[in-house]
Amino acid sequence: SCFSEIHDSMLMWSYYADGHNGCCIEFTLSPRNNRSWDLMPVEYGEELPKIENDEEARSAVDKILSVKSSSWSYENEVRTIRHYDKDKFSKSNKYFKIDIKAIYLGKKMNKERCDILKQIIHSKDKNIKVFKMVDADRYSSNYPILDIEEI
Numbered sequence: 001s002c003f004s005e006i007h008d009s010m011l012m013w014s015y016y017a018d019g020h021n022g023c024c025i026e027f028t029l030s031p032r033n034n035r036s037w038d039l040m041p042v043e044y045g046e047e048l049p050k051i052e053n054d055e056e057a058r059s060a061v062d063k064i065l066s067v068k069s070s071s072w073s074y075e076n077e078v079r080t081i082r083h084y085d086k087d088k089f090s091k092s093n094k095y096f097k098i099d100i101k102a103i104y105l106g107k108k109m110n111k112e113r114c115d116i117l118k119q120i121i122h123s124k125d126k127n128i129k130v131f132k133m134v135d136a137d138r139y140s141s142n143y144p145i146l147d148i149e150e151i
Contacts, residue, residue: 005076007104008146012075013133020106020133023117030097036084037096040066042077102129104148114151 004012007024017024029039040062049063066079080096103121105114109132118130131148138145 003078003080005078008133008148009074010144010146013106013146017106020108022106023109024104025100026102026104027098027100030099036082038062038081038083040079040081042066042068042075042079044068044070044073046070100125100128102131104131104133105151107133107135107146118151 006012007026013020013022013024016022043063043066045067046069048067049060051060062081065081068075068077082096103117105117109117114130114132121128121130130151132151133146134149136145136147
C-alpha cells in the first residue's frame with residue numbers, strides 16, 4: 001500500500017481522486033494487529049538499490065519497494081509493507097489496521113452526495129470529521145491551492 005502525508009495537493013486530487021470527485025481518508029495507525037507491517041517513507045531518486053547477495057535480499061526488496069522517481073516527490077508518500085512468514089502467519093493481521101480521523105470529499109462532489117456520505121460516515125462513527133475541498137483563490141507555483149470546509 002502507499003499513502004501520502006498531505007490531503008490538499010491539487011495534483012494528487014487530480015491524479016488519484018477521480019478528478020476531484022473522490023475522497024481522501026486521514027487516519028492514524030491502529031495499535032491492534034499491525035505487528036507484521038512496516039511503514040517506510042518513500043525515497044525519491046533515480047537509482048534503484050542493488051541486490052548484492054541473498055543476505056541483503058529482504059532489505060533490498062523493501063528499499064526497492066520504497067523508491068520512486070524524484071519527479072513524484074511532491075507526493076510525500078509513505079508505504080506499508082507486510083512481511084509474510086508462513087511459519088508465523090496470523091489471520092488476525094491479514095490487513096493493515098487504521099483508525100479514521102477525517103474524510104475529505106472532492107471539490108466537484110455535489111451537496112446531495114456530500115450530505116449522503118456524511119450521514120453514512122457518521123452512522124459508523126460520529127467522531128470522524130467530514131470536510132469538503134474548495135478552491136482557495138490563491139496559487140502556489142502555477143497551481144490553485146485547496147482549502148477545506150467542514151460539512
